[in-house]
Amino acid sequence: MLQNRPAILIDAYSQIFRVFYAIAHLSRKDGFPTNALFGFARLLLQIEKEYAPKAGAMFFDCGKPAFRLELAPDYKSNRPPMPEALKQQMPLLRNLAELFGWNICQCTNYEADDLIGAAVKSDPQRQFAVISSDKDLSQLINEQISMLIPARSGGGFEVRDIEKTLEKFAVAPCQIVDYLAMLGDASDAIDGVPGIGPKTAAGILKDADSLEKFFAKPELVSNLKLRSKLQENEALLRRNIKLITLRTQWPDSELDPLEKVLQKRAPDWDAIADFARCYELKSVLKELPVAAEKKAATDSNAAAADTEKNNSEPAVDLFSWSSQAQSQTVQLQESTSAPGEDSPPIQGSLF
Template sequence: MAKYLLVDGFNMAFRAFYAVKELRRSDGFPTNALYGWVRSMWKLLDDQKADHVTVFFDLGGAQEKLELLPEYKANRGETPEEFEQQVPIIKELTRAMGFGLVEENGVESDDLLAAYAVRLVESDPQATVQIVSADKDFAQSVTERIHLLLPPPTANPRLGWRELDPDGVEAKWGLRPEKMVDYLSLIGDTSDNIPGVQGCGPKTAVKWLTEYGDIDGVMAAAADIKPPRFRELLPTLQERMDINRKIIGFNLSHHEGRELDTGNLDVDSLCRILQEMEMKSHHKEALERYSQGELF
């Protein structure tokens, strides 16, 4: 039974960047994200014991979604320069540690990751997938064999890593995975600049979708919907809801027929990078981990 870890690269790299502060090489080059990245990836490998690990990175330009919603993600501030400086080295480390790496201009990494997750379990009846991300959009991808592995929340790190199956998604958000696209479409997503139904929060969205099934059912019942203040508003938002569904729902058609890059360990390159970055404790651990030809 093959077990795959598919990692939301920037989601995890940003967590590493903000988790470790003021760590630098002797010449001042920032290394905090590098330190956190290697540490968190080794922790994942030790805990999950996956057969294959692939990391997905964005290269920018989500063309399909920008055509539907030009202001998509337009509210995001500039990426910190010190993070940008470390990204190329994070990618070098990723490959040297033996992980696959997938990225493509004009296609969001979320869509690529979700497409590969579905394809892996469809092509191998014994395969299981864990999607490593704090992004709630991936809740829509959860099945009995595709689980979401949530990192510890920043506000409550003692919770630790949490693996969500379909029941876990329902326990966390109040709905099954197949209703998550409609749920997120109704409440919107301020982090991605996706407007939802103004005034509709998570509890209202769960109530509507539980009672009426999906957005189409909600719209059909608009004249009788509760609270009454939404009865005139909802019929005006049909086009917005259609757009939200297309943006939030993953496009699973990318890279049909292309095999997943699962990487190859390169201990020499890994040790060289760690030495160049003056990451002495990580270099020592790498030598210990891979001295016997250990492949995860």
């Protein structure tokens, strides 16, 4: 458990793809897909129940950063396009986040991970908790920063702190970049050093502490075969380190000041209940605060009575939520590519 109430930073696409693929088929009676809406609503409810955050923001990717494409033209080139069913839900997912009180933050040439990294580095005295399943973000973990990883079963979140990072990877958070540089990342089309796996990479860092120290003093790695392999791939490793290292400078010229971005609002429970009723998220309605649930039930009964009386069902605007609260979206630049198309399918159970 976290000791204090941290600012919550949400890696949006990592969670959206996770819930989308965790719930294979769910739709409204008219066929409109709602699986991502359901899973995301459940996630946001769980965050409110467990942490009741007063500060935080939700971060989205905004295309591939130019500096990473210069380093590796194939960066994330192997990712499939966003499924059509998820594209249909994406505007609604953003608006659902806003109804829960989250500012949405994205910026050209910054991935969500970069903005999260810049946020935590810009305010080192504040406690942060990052909700993501992305191992790259483990490089940020320290005494003030932890990760919250949705549990694969049983609900809740697993807290990843310094100790848990050591348990999982056998390296410290400050060694994660070097560790991942050796392993590479197939999902991002980043090649690693052939023949080096997790145990070997952790062993190298145990002996040498860092790749930079190894390059300066190769004899830190006693295994001659490994030493030779690392030396032969020095250029690749240095490139990977640059690719994996997150940006730490908040883009003040393009986004609102961080303190404003982190001003989370209280959830609009009545609007969330209306949203859940519109998209037939019945179990979500049951989890809402009592007042909102009762209002939704009353409205639902009234609508049912009207339908029976008129023997017809009123047309529903599927994207009636897409224009709400746009002034609260923290974004000054648009990406030239569709949001989220660079994000991979993230498999796993929802809770």
